[in-house]
Amino acid sequence: MNVCVGIDLGSTTTKAIVLDEKGRIVGRGITNSRSNYDVAAQVAKEEAFTNVRFSMLSRALDEANVLGKDLPQFEIALRRAFDLEGYLGQLDRLELHCREDLAQGRYGDLTLALSGALSTIIQRLRKDAPKLFAPGQKARSDFFRDIAGAGFIEAASELARAGGPPFDRIVGLFDRSIIPVENEQEQRTFTQRLLAACKRAAQLLNGDSLQVSKIVARVADTPLNPVRLVGTGYGRARLPFPKDQIRSEILCHGLGAHLMFPKTATVLDIGGQDTKAIQVDPIGVVTSFQMNDRCAAGCGRYLGYIADEMNLGLHELGPLAMESKHRVKINSTCTVFAGAEFRDRLSAGEAREDILAGLHRAIILRAMALLARSGGVKDEFTFTGGVAKNQAAVNALRELVKENYGEVTLNIAPDSIFTGALGAATFALRDIEAGAPSSGDQRLAAAGAIRDSHNHQHQGGCNGDHCGS
Amino acid sequence: MKGATAEKDASMQKQKEMIASHFTELARVKDTGKKVVYTFVPGNLTELINHFGMLPVLPEINALQSGMRGKSAEYISIAEKAGHSEDVCTYVKTDIGMLKAGNIGPTGEPLPKPDLLLLSYTGCFTFLKWFELLREEYDCPVIMLHVPYQGEGEITPEMRSYVADQIREVVIPQFEKVSGVKYNEERMREQMRLSVRAEDDLVWVLNSARAKPSPIDSWFGGVYYIGPMFTSFRGTQDAVDYYTMLREEVQERMDAKLGPVTPDGQAKEEKYRLVVEGPPNWTSFREFWRMFADEGAVIVASSYTKVGGLYDRGFRHNPDDPIGSMADYCMGCYTNLNFPQRTEMLERYINEFQADGFLINSVKSCNSFSAGQLLILRELEKRTGRPGGFIESDLVDPRYFSAANIKNRLESYFQMIEAKRKGAKS
Numbered sequence: 001m002n003v004c005v006g007i008d009l010g011s012t013t014t015k016a017i018v019l020d021e022k023g024r025i026v027g028r029g030i031t032n033s034r035s036n037y038d039v040a041a042q043v044a045k046e047e048a049f050t051n052v053r054f055s056m057l058s059r060a061l062d063e064a065n066v067l068g069k070d071l072p073q074f075e076i077a078l079r080r081a082f083d084l085e086g087y088l089g090q091l092d093r094l095e096l097h098c099r100e101d102l103a104q105g106r107y108g109d110l111t112l113a114l115s116g117a118l119s120t121i122i123q124r125l126r127k128d129a130p131k132l133f134a135p136g137q138k139a140r141s142d143f144f145r146d147i148a149g150a151g152f153i154e155a156a157s158e159l160a161r162a163g164g165p166p167f168d169r170i171v172g173l174f175d176r177s178i179i180p181v182e183n184e185q186e187q188r189t190f191t192q193r194l195l196a197a198c199k200r201a202a203q204l205l206n207g208d209s210l211q212v213s214k215i216v217a218r219v220a221d222t223p224l225n226p227v228r229l230v231g232t233g234y235g236r237a238r239l240p241f242p243k244d245q246i247r248s249e250i251l252c253h254g255l256g257a258h259l260m261f262p263k264t265a266t267v268l269d270i271g272g273q274d275t276k277a278i279q280v281d282p283i284g285v286v287t288s289f290q291m292n293d294r295c296a297a298g299c300g301r302y303l304g305y306i307a308d309e310m311n312l313g314l315h316e317l318g319p320l321a322m323e324s325k326h327r328v329k330i331n332s333t334c335t336v337f338a339g340a341e342f343r344d345r346l347s348a349g350e351a352r353e354d355i356l357a358g359l360h361r362a363i364i365l366r367a368m369a370l371l372a373r374s375g376g377v378k379d380e381f382t383f384t385g386g387v388a389k390n391q392a393a394v395n396a397l398r399e400l401v402k403e404n405y406g407e408v409t410l411n412i413a414p415d416s417i418f419t420g421a422l423g424a425a426t427f428a429l430r431d432i433e434a435g436a437p438s439s440g441d442q443r444l445a446a447a448g449a450i451r452d453s454h455n456h457q458h459q460g461g462c463n464g465d466h467c468g469s
Numbered sequence: 470m471k472g473a474t475a476e477k478d479a480s481m482q483k484q485k486e487m488i489a490s491h492f493t494e495l496a497r498v499k500d501t502g503k504k505v506v507y508t509f510v511p512g513n514l515t516e517l518i519n520h521f522g523m524l525p526v527l528p529e530i531n532a533l534q535s536g537m538r539g540k541s542a543e544y545i546s547i548a549e550k551a552g553h554s555e556d557v558c559t560y561v562k563t564d565i566g567m568l569k570a571g572n573i574g575p576t577g578e579p580l581p582k583p584d585l586l587l588l589s590y591t592g593c594f595t596f597l598k599w600f601e602l603l604r605e606e607y608d609c610p611v612i613m614l615h616v617p618y619q620g621e622g623e624i625t626p627e628m629r630s631y632v633a634d635q636i637r638e639v640v641i642p643q644f645e646k647v648s649g650v651k652y653n654e655e656r657m658r659e660q661m662r663l664s665v666r667a668e669d670d671l672v673w674v675l676n677s678a679r680a681k682p683s684p685i686d687s688w689f690g691g692v693y694y695i696g697p698m699f700t701s702f703r704g705t706q707d708a709v710d711y712y713t714m715l716r717e718e719v720q721e722r723m724d725a726k727l728g729p730v731t732p733d734g735q736a737k738e739e740k741y742r743l744v745v746e747g748p749p750n751w752t753s754f755r756e757f758w759r760m761f762a763d764e765g766a767v768i769v770a771s772s773y774t775k776v777g778g779l780y781d782r783g784f785r786h787n788p789d790d791p792i793g794s795m796a797d798y799c800m801g802c803y804t805n806l807n808f809p810q811r812t813e814m815l816e817r818y819i820n821e822f823q824a825d826g827f828l829i830n831s832v833k834s835c836n837s838f839s840a841g842q843l844l845i846l847r848e849l850e851k852r853t854g855r856p857g858g859f860i861e862s863d864l865v866d867p868r869y870f871s872a873a874n875i876k877n878r879l880e881s882y883f884q885m886i887e888a889k890r891k892g893a894k895s
Contacts, residue, residue: 248881251888274874285892286885288850290859291878373843373859434891 002227003027003052004432006425007041008252008418009235011273012386014040016048017421018226019429027052028418032143037235039183049224053190054079057219066211074201074212076135081197084133088126089186089193090144095122097177113165118173121155145178191220227438230428232420234273244436245428250278250289252423257382258284259422261411265378268367268397269419270387272300275367277374290374298333298366300387306359309339310352317356321392324357333366357392364396368404377401380409384416480715484696487707489576495524496578504648507583507603510777512590512616512799516660516704516786517640521648525701526580528599532563534575536751536865544570545866558595558834559866561602568606585647586611587640592618592805593837612643616799622810624800632796657791660704664786670712671698672781677719678769679822682739684722686729688749688768689758699777704786731762740765741886744818746772746811746845747830747838752867760876764883770818772811775803782814804837812848819853825886828858833869856889858882 001020008015014037018027029047031040058075061067067074098118107114128151131137139147152174160167186193198216202209230245232252257267258280267278275298278289307314328350332341338359345355371377381401387393394412401408413419432438498505504523508514510530518525535541544566545559551569553562567573574580586600586609597613604611614635617628641652674694678687685691694715702708722729728736732755743761745768750757761768778784779801787794799805806814819827829846831839846857860878863869 248877248884250881251884281892283892285888286881287889288857289881289885291874292861375847 001026001052001056001222002225004425004428005045005048005226005229006252006421006423006428007044007229007231007233008249008420008424009037009041009231009233010271010420011234013417014044014233014235015418015421016041016044017418017425018048018052019425021429023426023429025422025425026055028415028421030417036183040235041231045229050082050190052224053194053219053222056222057216060215060219061212064211064215066215073135077201078197078216080133080135080137081200082194084129084200085188085193085197086186087129087133087144087147089188090181091122091125091129091148093181093184093186094148094174094177097180098173101173101176107169110165110169114169114173117156117159117164117170120159121152121170124155125151145182149174149178191217194220228428228432228436230424230431232424245431247424247427249420250276250291251286252420252427253384254278254280254286254289254423255284255426256419256421256423257384257411259426260413260416260419261380261382263380263409264382264411266371266374266376266381268371268381268383269385270300270363270367270383270393271385272304275299275370277367277370279375279378288375290370292370295334297335298363299335300385302333302335302338302363303359303387303390303393305335305338306342306356309342315389318360318390318392320353321356321360322395323353324351326351326354327361328354328358330355330358330362333362357396360390360392361396361400363387364393364400367397368400372404377405377408380411382411382413384413384419386417388412388416480711480718481693483707483711483714484693487697487702487711491524491701492574492576492578495526495574495581496576498524498581504584505581506585506587507600508587509590509593509596510699511592511802511804512614513699513703513777514587514589514636514640514795514799515701516657516664516791517636517644517795518587519701519704520652520657520660521644521650523585523644523648526583527700528564528603529560530700531567531574531580532560532865533751535563535567536867537754538575539752540567541752541865542867558599559864560834561595561599563865564599565602568603582607583609585609585643588613589616589640589799590614590802590805591616592802595837610643610647612640614640614799616805619800619805619807619810622807624797628800629793629796632799633792636792636795654791658788661786661788661791661794663706663709664704665788667698667703667708667712668778668780668785670709670716671695673716674712674719675770675774675781677723678767680723681742681823682726682728682736683742683767683769683822684719684727684729686731686736686758686761686768687774688745688771689731689754689761690729691768691771691774692749695774695777698780729767732758733762736762736765736767738765739767741826741883742767742769742822742824744768744770744815744822744824744827745830746815746827746842748773748776748832748835748864749830750832750862750870751865752863753870753872756872757862757870757875760879764880766879766883769822769824772803772815775814778802779814808841808844812845812852815845815849816852819849819855824855825890826856826858826882827853828860828882831859831861833861833863834866835864856882856885858885 003026004019006017012032014031016029017025020026027048028051029044031043031047061071095118102111102115125148132147153171156167156170159170194216195213198213202212228245229241230247231241232247232249236246253269253276254267257264264280267280269276269278274291276289276291279287281287303317304314307317328345330341342355342359346352383394383397398410401410494501494503495505505526506518506523507526507528508518510527515525532541535544541559541563544563547566547569548562549555551565553565572580586603588596588600588611591597591613600611614632616632645651671694674685675687675691677684685694697708697711728739730736741764743766778798784797784801786798815827818824827849829842831842846859850857858878860875862875
């Protein structure tokens with residue numbers, strides 16, 4: 001299957017979207033951007049490709065009708081088993097790196113005791129792994145370092161208490177080995193890993209497991225050919241693509257919003273580091289845009305500071321603000337001053353939820369000014385970016401848009417985080433349609449067998465195609 | 470191509486020599502006894518200053534040169550320590566800071582104190598305040614020529630005689646008093662004949678950007694081309710020679726179908742032709758220019774190169790009416806135009822120079838430029854249907870030039886033009 005890939009390297013997360021030749025979304029991937037953009041791009045891409053194959057597999061199994069009503073259950077089990085296989089592969093590599101470290105001779109008399117402790121810990125982690133990835137079990141984290149790290153520390157602590165080597169020396173092994181583990185490719189091919197997963201999942205089946213294995217093998221071996229990749233976002237200059245495969249995030253957001261909501265005329269994107277007001281024409285081409293060059297006041301990070309100040313999670317701010325009865329008026333949207341503003345109001349006896357409601361309105365007021373500068377809010381109006389998930393911000397926006405521009409349809413997609421990546425992938429597809437040379441990178445092109453080295457977990461809500469054009 | 474490059478160096482070399490000799494003269498005033506006039510670029514009365522054997526110093530130019538030499542951050546900080554707020558125009562603060570740091574000019578020698586402060590364009594309110602500050606420092610006479618704003622979009626006979634009378638009755642007598650030289654109308658006509666010759670050649674050079682590819686960049690390159698005309702040399706043989714030389718060089722580039730010379734040498738393919746409104750940023754001038762040059766964007770016309778006169782729209786100094794034309798000149802500089810005039814001028818540039826779009830660089834320091842720029846943007850989008858871009862920076866305060874963000878906006882803007890082109894084809 002020929003596919004086009006869009007990658008959006010944001011300041012906090014990296015997203016990938018895969019489109020088939022008809023422009024349908026067949027895969028999505030997301031990961032944290034970390035300090036290494038190259039790895040982040042690779043992980044998001046691989047995650048999206050894994051996703052593609054799982055979608056293909058769903059369709060194939062459905063068409064073959066070998067599982068009947070057990071299909072959904074099997075799909076979940078297979079996905080979890082696939083993740084488990086990845087986790088176990090990484091555990092193997094963790095042990096390998098720890099042993100290499102032990103062989104350096106830096107541990108002296110402790111070497112033998114540490115080696116024994118390592119064996120015990122890895123064995124225990126392996127034993128516990130299937131439970132962690134059992135269907136229905138809530139994942140503690142998306143990342144190997146968090147999941148394995150927690151178990152490693154717990155076991156190390158027990159061993160140390162029982163008279164084993166000192167705790168910090170055991171944990172030191174993990175600390176020195178985790179980065180190479182994260183940055184390495186897995187030894188097995190995608191197919192090998194998927195078949196191993198299938199074997200595990202099939203144990204849950206009553207149906208024809210042989211036929212299921214055949215279908216899984218067929219799908220896993222179907223060549224997946226990325227004919228073109230387009231990158232966007234803050235880290236786009238770091239993507240290993242030629243310049244003509246890089247698009248500005250403004251264009252990608254404009255097009256992405258148009259694809260999600262074809263009647264979009266105005267787009268507001270409030271991300272961590274900037275706020276964009278974009279006007280698009282009826283075919284999704286950006287006609288004008290505004291962003292702040294001199295000051296980042298009123299961006300998503302502003303809410304981040306407030307959350308830190310209140311010792312709350314970012315996702316808790318909106319619901320708390322919604323409880324407000326008497327909104328406090330706040331003028332300053334300076335991110336750095338946000339904390340002082342908040343403390344000052346608290347000391348004046350205002351309620352937290354009322355101050356929060358005021359802060360939400362203040363950042364939306366700032367966005368309104370930017371929207372006005374870009375040419376106003378036209379019907380329909382699409383709101384994207386992390387802040388679009390915050391109901392208090394959405395309500396403030398709805399209210400202010402109505403006050404200033406009258407009744408306008410406000411669109412917010414649940415998966416709006418993929419807006420930029422969707423735009424990028426669509427640019428890739430259009431480039432191909434316009435006769436651009438195929439330019440998928442060799443590593444991926446060769447990878448009907450994609451090596452998933454990062455055991456990146458599947459994220460919910462990413463396997464539909466409900467926002468396709 | 471080699472010839473063209475060598476020729477280019479010749480005009481640039483000539484300009485450098487002219488400037489160096491001007492600063493040498495300034496450094497020698499103690500010996501020569503020449504009088505020094507501090508004045509501004511918009512509405513400058515250069516012919517008149519030269520007529521009385523006096524030497525002009527332009528604080529705005531000092532400020533922008535300090536910006537280009539990487540000195541403005543230090544000067545601004547000195548001025549802020551002295552009590553000038555962060556919101557004050559950064560040209561003013563750079564000048565005040567430079568003054569407090571010894572008023573060392575670009576040649577490394579201190580600039581002489583003024584014998585006279587000439588405020589010949591009052592359309593910028595900050596100019597008034599600026600010279601009020603300088604008056605405190607230097608304790609010298611100030612001439613304030615009151616210049617009416619073209620609020621109705623025209624220069625009426627009353628406005629003209631109002632300014633001409635001030636030149637005749639206030640400026641000239643004061644100049645005579647300070648310099649000890651008598652005004653001679655015949656000699657002034659001679660000066661103005663030289664002005665016109667240089668003005669004709671400058672206009673030819675600016676209009677050369679109508680060619681495809683444009684042989685010049687009319688903003689980044691343009692600021693060099695307007696140098697002699699807008700500063701101390703108009704009405705001199707040196708200026709005439711400079712513009713003759715420049716014109717020949719540009720003609721050669723045009724004949725060879727060459728684009729402009731950029732900080733990294735010969736421009737590559739001309740991909741985007743733009744009209745720009747607003748001044749450039751001086752602290753990251755070359756970096757800023759590269760952001761355009763690397764993308765194949767060429768500025769074919771700009772409003773900034775008209776701050777010292779709208780020659781390309783027909784204005785000339787007039788040997789038959791020297792004082793009347795000086796009055797017209799003071800009232801006709803770009804920032805003295807009202808919004809409809811500015812909008813119309815930019816619209817004509819977009820059409821006449823076949824621009825793909827227009828860009829506004831909104832500088833924090835200058836309200837004479839920035840106020841109303843978004844209205845102009847919307848209006849131009851409506852009238853021309855071509856995409857407008859908007860970026861924000863400052864003249865000489867490096868704190869307000871965020872390279873990563875500006876580059877991001879510019880790249881998006883260029884891609885937007887590209888996407889519109891493709892959209893139009895489909």
